[in-house]
Amino acid sequence: MNRPNKLNRLDKIKLEGVKVNLVQTNEFLTNLFSKKEFTIKSKYPTINTIKCTLEKGNRSFKYSAGEILPKGPPVKYQHKSYGYQDPFELISEDYHFIAYNGAGSINLKIGKGFTSTGEIRDLKSKSFDNLTGIHRAIIPKPKFHNFPIRYIKSEGFNVGSSIRVAGYFLIKINNRPFGIYDYKINEIESLFIENYDNLPSNDFENYISAIIYCFGIVSGQLFRDEVVILKYASPKFEKIIAFNYKKLEDSMKGIPALDPQLYWQLSETNKIRPYLEKEVFENLVNKSLKDLRLYRAIRIMSESCQYPIEIKASTYSVALETVKNIIIEENGEKINPFKLKKKASKTIKELKKIVDAIPESEFNSKKMVLNKLEQLNQVGNKDSLLLSFKLLNIKLSEDDKRCINMRNDFLHGRIPFDIENDPKAYELHHIVYKLHLLVCSLILKYSGFSGLMLNNIKLADLLHFDKKLREPLFRKI
Numbered sequence: 001m002n003r004p005n006k007l008n009r010l011d012k013i014k015l016e017g018v019k020v021n022l023v024q025t026n027e028f029l030t031n032l033f034s035k036k037e038f039t040i041k042s043k044y045p046t047i048n049t050i051k052c053t054l055e056k057g058n059r060s061f062k063y064s065a066g067e068i069l070p071k072g073p074p075v076k077y078q079h080k081s082y083g084y085q086d087p088f089e090l091i092s093e094d095y096h097f098i099a100y101n102g103a104g105s106i107n108l109k110i111g112k113g114f115t116s117t118g119e120i121r122d123l124k125s126k127s128f129d130n131l132t133g134i135h136r137a138i139i140p141k142p143k144f145h146n147f148p149i150r151y152i153k154s155e156g157f158n159v160g161s162s163i164r165v166a167g168y169f170l171i172k173i174n175n176r177p178f179g180i181y182d183y184k185i186n187e188i189e190s191l192f193i194e195n196y197d198n199l200p201s202n203d204f205e206n207y208i209s210a211i212i213y214c215f216g217i218v219s220g221q222l223f224r225d226e227v228v229i230l231k232y233a234s235p236k237f238e239k240i241i242a243f244n245y246k247k248l249e250d251s252m253k254g255i256p257a258l259d260p261q262l263y264w265q266l267s268e269t270n271k272i273r274p275y276l277e278k279e280v281f282e283n284l285v286n287k288s289l290k291d292l293r294l295y296r297a298i299r300i301m302s303e304s305c306q307y308p309i310e311i312k313a314s315t316y317s318v319a320l321e322t323v324k325n326i327i328i329e330e331n332g333e334k335i336n337p338f339k340l341k342k343k344a345s346k347t348i349k350e351l352k353k354i355v356d357a358i359p360e361s362e363f364n365s366k367k368m369v370l371n372k373l374e375q376l377n378q379v380g381n382k383d384s385l386l387l388s389f390k391l392l393n394i395k396l397s398e399d400d401k402r403c404i405n406m407r408n409d410f411l412h413g414r415i416p417f418d419i420e421n422d423p424k425a426y427e428l429h430h431i432v433y434k435l436h437l438l439v440c441s442l443i444l445k446y447s448g449f450s451g452l453m454l455n456n457i458k459l460a461d462l463l464h465f466d467k468k469l470r471e472p473l474f475r476k477i
Contacts, residue, residue, distance in 0.1 A: 023238075039091050062119060063120055066115055098125075098126055099123055106118040132199060134233070137192070137204075137230075139190060141182070150261050151256075153277055168181040179194050208227070214288060217443060218276060218281070225247075228245050252303065254304070263452060274452045284444070287447055297323050298443065300316075301319050301436070321407070323446070348373055348374065396438075400438060403431045403435055429460060
């Protein structure tokens with residue numbers, strides 16, 4: 001009975017869905033990654049004009065170069081690996097590349113005239129930085145990672161004659177349209193991020209980073225490892241005019257804030273997938289680019305999975321303080337003791353005059369009193385933490401408040417309970433997972449989210465601790 005509806009949906013995607021062109025991209029990457037011969041151009045006479053081969057390897061380009069030249073003399077450049085450590089160019093009849101950070105690893109073979117093999121981890125075409133253009137970033141999918149399709153609401157799209165029923169979504173960053181989707185290219189599943197109007201390359205790279213880290217806080221997964229950025233003459237993605245390849249930091253997999261797929265799998269009656277709306281993700285990216293404090297907090301939450309549990313308690317507490325400050329600042333007129341800022345300033349000024357008139361001999365620290373007066377119209381730190389949640393209509397349990405109140409201990413390197421007699425460190429895990437939930441709730445709610453957050457301490461309790469924690473697995477904010 002559902003077959004006609006399914007066909008109608010596919011027909012609609014075929015007619016109205018986004019058309020993605022990967023033909024020239026696939027051809028270019030196949031050619032780029034194949035083995036080629038070059039001549040090195042360098043300011044160092046020891047390697048200038050020697051022959052070199054280049055071929056794509058694992059998270060780098062592998063190079064093999066001939067004997068160094070007996071010029072200089074060579075010992076003069078030994079500390080620079082005879083020139084390989086500094087930028088050099090690779091030139092052939094058809095290509096002109098720049099290894100703009102030199103070689104990332106260098107193996108010199110002394111018994112063979114100092115021939116060299118190694119890795120080039122940063123490579124671009126010579127014209128890459130000089131041109132604005134249409135960009136497409138391609139990031140291979142790390143093992144055990146999930147694409148945005150699992151977390152963010154998406155739509156169907158077309159690639160040649162193939163139809164995908166979901167996986168593409170469009171957002172605007174600083175009012176510029178960006179497409180995000182996944183597809184297999186050169187037999188490798190990859191994440192694609194592309195823009196559709198002319199943009200300087202530096203801006204595009206900054207936007208990629210914001211997208212990657214914002215997806216990291218949503219999914220608990222950082223897509224990094226390596227990226228190829230291709231620059232095109234037009235949004236038809238046909239003529240490629242430049243490229244930039246970078247080896248990135250290792251990818252990471254940590255704690256997700258949301259998991260629509262898990263909710264769907266566990267729901268017996270309400271069979272829905274509560275995806276993050278693309279508008280919320282768009283807000284999150286734009287807000288992170290507008291306020292670097294928020295961007296830093298998002299990075300902290302996305303990257304902390306690499307740290308021991310004790311360090312996570314501290315880093316999550318730092319992120320909590322940071323996000324709280326942003327929310328409190330934006331709502332100062334609603335929560336400061338004085339309703340009017342001018343009235344507060346006038347009152348503080350008058351009180352300082354009164355204090356100034358009192359002789360120094362009457363104080364242990366007159367300066368301390370004056371500093372306290374400066375803070376007269378500010379909410380105390382403990383109160384402001386709870387207020388930040390209230391301002392965003394996030395309800396807190398008594399256990400939430402207890403965990404929040406411990407953040408000052410973690411900020412100062414203290415663990416406010418005994419972990420010696422807790423071999424599984426349940427209490428520490430409980431607080432860390434709860435802090436993660438609370439910080440992510442603040443960040444996503446601040447970006448317009450309203451929905452179900454994954455309660456990771458409940459999930460950990462079900463899988464590992466068996467404490468029969470009386471909390472829901474998914475928590476509505």
